[in-house]
Amino acid sequence: MRAEDSYTLAAETARTSYSRLVAILAARTRDVALAEDALAGAFQAALEHWPKSGVPTSPEAWLLTTARRTLIDGARHEAVRERVMPDLTMMTEEAHRLRDASEELFPDERLKLLFVCAHPAIAPSIHTALMLQSVLGLEATHIAKAFVVAPATMGQRLVRAKRKIKAAQIPFIIPEKDQLTPRITAVLEAIYVAFSTGWDEAFTEASKSAGLADEAIWLARLVVQLLPENAEAKGLLALMLYAQSRKSARRNQAAYIPLAEQDTSLWDRTLIAEAETALRAASTLSEPGRFQLEAAIQSAHISGLLQGSVNWPAIILLYERLIRTAPSIGAQVAQASAVAMAGRADDAARLLEGISEQAGTYQPYWAAIAYVERSRGNYEDARTAYARARELCTDPAVTEWLAGKLAELG
Amino acid sequence: MQYMLALYEDENVFMNLNEAEMGELMGAYNAYTTSLQEAGAFVAGEPLEPSATGAIIRNHNNTMQVQDGPFVEAKEHLGGFYLIDVPDLDAALDWAAQCPCASTGTVEVRPIWNIGD
Amino acid sequence: MQYMIVAAESEEDMAARKSTEPGAFEAYMGPWFKYSTEMQEAGVTLSGNALETPDTATCVRVRDGKRQVQDGPFADTKEQLGGYFIIDVPSFEATKEWAAKCPAAATGLVELRKVATLEEEK
Numbered sequence: 103m104r105a106e107d108s109y110t111l112a113a114e115t116a117r118t119s120y121s122r123l124v125a126i127l128a129a130r131t132r133d134v135a136l137a138e139d140a141l142a143g144a145f146q147a148a149l150e151h152w153p154k155s156g157v158p159t160s161p162e163a164w165l166l167t168t169a170r171r172t173l174i175d176g177a178r179h180e181a182v183r184e185r186v187m188p189d190l191t192m193m194t195e196e197a198h199r200l201r202d203a204s205e206e207l208f209p210d211e212r213l214k215l216l217f218v219c220a221h222p223a224i225a226p227s228i229h230t231a232l233m234l235q236s237v238l239g240l241e242a243t244h245i246a247k248a249f250v251v252a253p254a255t256m257g258q259r260l261v262r263a264k265r266k267i268k269a270a271q272i273p274f275i276i277p278e279k280d281q282l283t284p285r286i287t288a289v290l291e292a293i294y295v296a297f298s299t300g301w302d303e304a305f306t307e308a309s310k311s312a313g314l315a316d317e318a319i320w321l322a323r324l325v326v327q328l329l330p331e332n333a334e335a336k337g338l339l340a341l342m343l344y345a346q347s348r349k350s351a352r353r354n355q356a357a358y359i360p361l362a363e364q365d366t367s368l369w370d371r372t373l374i375a376e377a378e379t380a381l382r383a384a385s386t387l388s389e390p391g392r393f394q395l396e397a398a399i400q401s402a403h404i405s406g407l408l409q410g411s412v413n414w415p416a417i418i419l420l421y422e423r424l425i426r427t428a429p430s431i432g433a434q435v436a437q438a439s440a441v442a443m444a445g446r447a448d449d450a451a452r453l454l455e456g457i458s459e460q461a462g463t464y465q466p467y468w469a470a471i472a473y474v475e476r477s478r479g480n481y482e483d484a485r486t487a488y489a490r491a492r493e494l495c496t497d498p499a500v501t502e503w504l505a506g507k508l509a510e511l512g
Numbered sequence: 513m514q515y516m517l518a519l520y521e522d523e524n525v526f527m528n529l530n531e532a533e534m535g536e537l538m539g540a541y542n543a544y545t546t547s548l549q550e551a552g553a554f555v556a557g558e559p560l561e562p563s564a565t566g567a568i569i570r571n572h573n574n575t576m577q578v579q580d581g582p583f584v585e586a587k588e589h590l591g592g593f594y595l596i597d598v599p600d601l602d603a604a605l606d607w608a609a610q611c612p613c614a615s616t617g618t619v620e621v622r623p624i625w626n627i628g629d
Numbered sequence: 630m631q632y633m634i635v636a637a638e639s640e641e642d643m644a645a646r647k648s649t650e651p652g653a654f655e656a657y658m659g660p661w662f663k664y665s666t667e668m669q670e671a672g673v674t675l676s677g678n679a680l681e682t683p684d685t686a687t688c689v690r691v692r693d694g695k696r697q698v699q700d701g702p703f704a705d706t707k708e709q710l711g712g713y714f715i716i717d718v719p720s721f722e723a724t725k726e727w728a729a730k731c732p733a734a735a736t737g738l739v740e741l742r743k744v745a746t747l748e749e750e751k
Contacts, residue, residue, distance in 0.1 A: 222698035223601060223687040262684055266700075269685040270623045271513050273600035516680055518710065520703050556676060558715060560633060561743040569725060569741060571734035578725060581740050586704065590635065590742065593713075595678065601687070608689040609696045619689045620703040622710070623681040625646075627658070 105153070112152030119161040120145045121237045125211035129274035130189050134218070134236050135264040140186045144168035145239055163197035170194055212237060213328040214274040216321075220288035221272050228263050229292035230299075235260055237324075238317055248299050248314050286329065290338045290393060293321045297342045315346055326380065336384035337394030343377035344400035346370070358499035366408055374404060392428035395420055399436075414444035431461050439470045447477040465494040469504065476511070485511050514555060514597050514624040515604040521591040521617040523562050540612040548596060553607060559592040588617050595624070631675065631717050631744035632724045636733035638711035643682050660732040668716065673727065677714035708737040715744065 120141060127137035144165045158164040170190050173183045218224075219232040231249065234240040246256035266272070277285040300314025322339040329335050351368035352359060359365075381397050399420045406412030421437035434457050442450035451474050454467065461467035468491035476484040485508060492504040529537065541559075548554035560566075563582035570577040582589050591613070598604050601621070608619040645657035661679075668674045683702035690697045702709060711733065718724050721741075728739040 221601075223605065223700055225700035266685045269681045270621075270687065271600045273602050275602070277602075514678075516678065518703065558631075558633065559745040561745045563740075563742065566740060566742040567721075567725065567728075569728040569731075569734050569739045571729045571731075572736070576725075576729045576734075581742070588703070590740075592745070605687065605689055605696075605698060608687075609691050614689050614691040617690075618703050620710075621687045621689060622683075622702070623685055625679040625681045625712070627679060 108156075109153040112157055113149060115157045115161050116145055116148040116152060116165075117239060119165050120148075120239050121212055121215075122210060123162060123165055124236055124239070125215035126193070127186070127189060128218075128236070129211040129214055131186070132271060132274060133185070133264075133268045134215075135261070135268075136182060136186055138236060138239075139182045140169050140173060140190060141165060142239075143172040147172075160197060163194065166190060166194040166197050210328060211274065212324060214276060216289050216325065217277060217285055218267060218272055218274055220285070220292045221267075222285075222288065223270065223272060224263050224266065226288070226291075228259050229288065230295040231256060231260060232263050233289075233292055233321065234296060234314075234317060236264075237321065240317070248296075286325075286332055286334065289325065290322075290334055293318050293325070294338060294342070294393070296321070297345075301345060315342070315349075318342060319346060331387065333384040333387035333389040334391040334393050336380045336387075337391060337397050340377040340381040340384065340397035341393050341400060343373045343380065344397060344404060347373035347377065347404070353499065356499055358497070358503040360503070361403060362407065364407075369404070369408075377401070390423075390427070392424065395424040395427060399424065412443070414440055418444060431457060431464055432466070435461065435464065435467045435470050439466075439473065442470070442474045442477060447474050450474045451478065463494060465491050465496075465500075468494065472507065481511050513600060513604075514595060515601075516620075516622045516624060517594040517596060517604070517608050517611060518590060518620040518622060519592045519594075519611065519613040519617065520586075520588040520620065521613055522588050523564075523591065525616065526591070527562065537612065544611055545594075547610075548594065548607065553596045553598050553603075555595040555597050557592070557594040560590060563589045591617070630719065630721070630724070631715060631746075632721075633742045633744055634677075634714040634716060634724075634728055634731060635710065635740040635742060636712045636714075636731055637706070637708035637737045637740060638733050639708055639737040642733070642736055643709060643711065646682060660735075664730060664732055665714075667730070668714065668727065673716045673718050675715040675717055677712065679712040680710060682711075683709040708733075711737075 123141055124134070124137045127140060128134045131137065147168050148161070148165060152158070170187075173187065173190070215237055216233060219236060220226075220229040224232065231245045234245050235242065242257040242260055243253040245260075246253040249256065276282075297315050297318035300316070300318060319339070319342050322335065322342060325332070325335045326339050347370040348361070348364060348368075350370070351364035351366070377397065378401065381394065381401060384394050384397075399417055402413060402417050402420065406417075417440045418437060421433060421440055424433050425437060434453065438450045438453040441453060450470075454461075454471055454474060457467070468487045472484045472487035472491060475481075475487060488504055488508040488511070492501055492508065495501040495504060526537075545554065545557060548557075564580065566581040568579040568581050570579075594607075594611070596604065596607055598607065601623075604621050608614060608621050611619050613619050642657060645653050648654060648657075665674070665677065686702040688699045688701065688703050690699075704710070714731075716724065716727060718727065724741055728734060728741050731739045733739050
């Protein structure tokens with residue numbers, strides 16, 4: 103095994119164990135901050151030792167023992183120690199006793215922790231950050247960079263949210279049936295925010311949120327594993343995998359490459375296959391939803407481009423269903439673009455006209471208008487729209503691409 | 513775990529109810545209180561007179577100032593409260609949602625502070 | 630006559646509750662203990678409670694049969710509901726005196742509200 107492979111394996115195991123233990127400890131004490139405090143040092147130690155010495159037989163037992171030792175040594179953590187020691191001692195003993203048993207050491211509480219992070223009594227704007235920190239162990243500074251806020255601000259928001267979880271006694275439970283769907287939706291939406299943040303920022307500020315898209319996929323795989331009967335979780339996983347499969351083809355050096363012009367040989371076929379499997383499994387559950395529809399649209403684009411002919415009427419129908427299920431300006435603009443691609447530029451123009459009031463500052467709207475007007479031979483309107491899109495664009499590579507389109511029109 | 517359910521209502525709507533409507537509302541509150549009691553969740557509850565009958569008192573630098581109430585300049589005002597004892601926030605939110613006030617006004621759910629903690 | 634003393638506390642007072650600075654909590658809490666003891670000795674208090682800070686609050690509305698849950702307190706004001714007492718006193722004047730003595734009156738404000746007696750309303 104190469105050195106970086108052993109590091110990757112150790113890091114992956116440590117992260118999985120860490121998140122499981124934070125969830126278990128927090129579920130017992132309803133105190134997420136406390137659970138993190140108790141385990142943070144042990145996690146760091148694992149990342150240091152495991153790549154060299156190998157992953158221990160029972161990673162959980164190792165982490166718990168190390169956490170206990172760290173707490174005993176660290177006089178600074180006196181308050182923490184008093185609060186968490188009884189739990190930690192009991193769990194360490196449990197872990198050692200069961201070390202050689204083949205059954206799972208502890209029940210998986212991570213799903214409960216995900217539901218707590220995306221609880222309706224916690225502001226949706228902090229759901230994603232809370233998940234990234236408590237389930238994945240990401241540091242506040244890293245999360246702050248990804249969300250473009252000051253680290254201190256992000257730290258305060260996270261502390262505040264965790265204080266509320268404890269003070270208001272948000273329960274660590276799987277919600278009852280009548281509440282399950284909206285609660286899962288909140289969890290999935292928070293994961294998707296993490297992915298989109300990583301996706302949007304992947305090239306503009308590579309250092310800032312590097313890996314956030316991968317973290318989101320990791321979380322989605324976890325939810326799919328823990329909630330095998332949920333169709334939308336599989337839909338979300340498929341959607342993100344389709345997008346991620348094209349990561350290497352999205353840019354040539356620094357230049358933006360639109361989907362239709364991408365080198366399909368750069369697409370990751372393993373991820374595409376995993377996405378197809380997830381989407382098929384979702385469809386057998388007969389519970390359609392927003393993420394499955396978006397994944398189906400991605401699937402249609404990808405298979406079309408791989409086969410050399412895109413089925414635009416099918417894509418337009420999928421967009422119609424998506425807009426009925428989860429109306430958004432983004433979906434409406436995308437539908438209009440698909441209509442234009444199908445050769446119906448006049449219909450596309452009418453669709454875009456219909457949303458002009460709401461979409462005035464939405465860059466893709468102006469790019470779509472530009473494309474449609476150029477197709478209809480209205481070069482002056484196309485120029486104006488490209489110029490507006492360029493003004494609104496925040497991604498330098500896309501800005502340059504738009505400038506190129508503008509130049510083509512003379 | 514105890515929570516205060518603070519009931520914020522539009523007093524104008526309340527005061528413009530006719531006798532039948534008022535009776536209906538009282539009935540709804542009585543039924544709600546009874547179901548809280550039957551569930552063993554009821555600790556206390558008080559309705560308040562309209563905010564205009566109250567006052568705002570400040571005593572900064574030992575100078576007493578009395579003003580007409582209420583202090584929150586909103587369409588909805590504190591119209592009463594319940595104190596409930598339930599296992600966790602989800603249970604408290606369920607009770608809050610069932611309160612007649614939730615359908616027309618806002619119910620704020622606030623944990624009681626155990627000062628020892 | 631029953632009145633509700635609604636203590637609306639300043640941001641500084643709310644912060645002092647959770648402060649780790651030595652003495653900050655005691656400086657905040659001292660006057661409250663003194664006040665509640667004084668009221669109890671005078672025999673006016675029927676009940677009272679301190680509330681967790683407003684950032685632990687959650688608002689619930691039901692519109693068109695659908696539950697809306699929102700993080701945070703109802704009122705977006707400088708002073709925030711921090712606790713209450715229900716007192717029984719002979720007159721509104723006496724209530725005002727008790728309100729003025731409330732620690733929240735010194736740094737925030739106190740809202741006095743008459744408790745409704747449902748029989749009277751009929």
